[in-house]
Amino acid sequence: xxxxxxxxxxxxxxxxxxxxxxxxxxxxxxxNVEFYSGFGGSEGKPFTAWGEKYVYFPIVYDGAEWVxxxxxxxxxxxxxxxxxx
Numbered sequence: 001x002x003x004x005x006x007x008x009x010x011x012x013x014x015x016x017x018x019x020x021x022x023x024x025x026x027x028x029x030x031x032n033v034e035f036y037s038g039f040g041g042s043e044g045k046p047f048t049a050w051g052e053k054y055v056y057f058p059i060v061y062d063g064a065e066w067v068x069x070x071x072x073x074x075x076x077x078x079x080x081x082x083x084x085x
Contacts, residue, residue, distance in 0.1 A: 004067070005031035008049055008056060011067040017051035024049040037065045059083055 004026060012019040024031065026047045035043035040063040049056040050072065059068040061084035070079045 001034040002037040002065075003032050003034055004044055004047060004058075007037070007067045011056055011069055012051055015051065015054050015069060017053060021052055022049050035065075039063045 008022065008024070008031070009019050012022065024047060026045060026049075030045055030047075033045065037044065042058075042060045042063055042065055044058055044065045046058060047056075053072055054069040055072050056067050056069045059066050059082050064084075068082045071077050
């Protein structure tokens with residue numbers, strides 16, 4: 001079981017962003033809803049979250065869910081393919 005809050009906190013840490021500065025379309029309660037993030041069917045509620053440097057959003061492939069991100073502003077950083085191969 002996972003929550004978007006846990007996965008967002010990890011994604012922010014990976015990007016070296018301050019999780020406390022996040023603005024998100026999910027309420028605090030919605031961020032804490034547990035769901036199965038493994039393969040099967042997507043269960044997590046859709047969202048968009050903003051940090052200072054990146055925008056975060058849900059990714060799903062064969063029902064497995066995780067947090068993806070892209071730079072918030074134009075830059076020279078290429079965004080990898082999202083969703084899996």
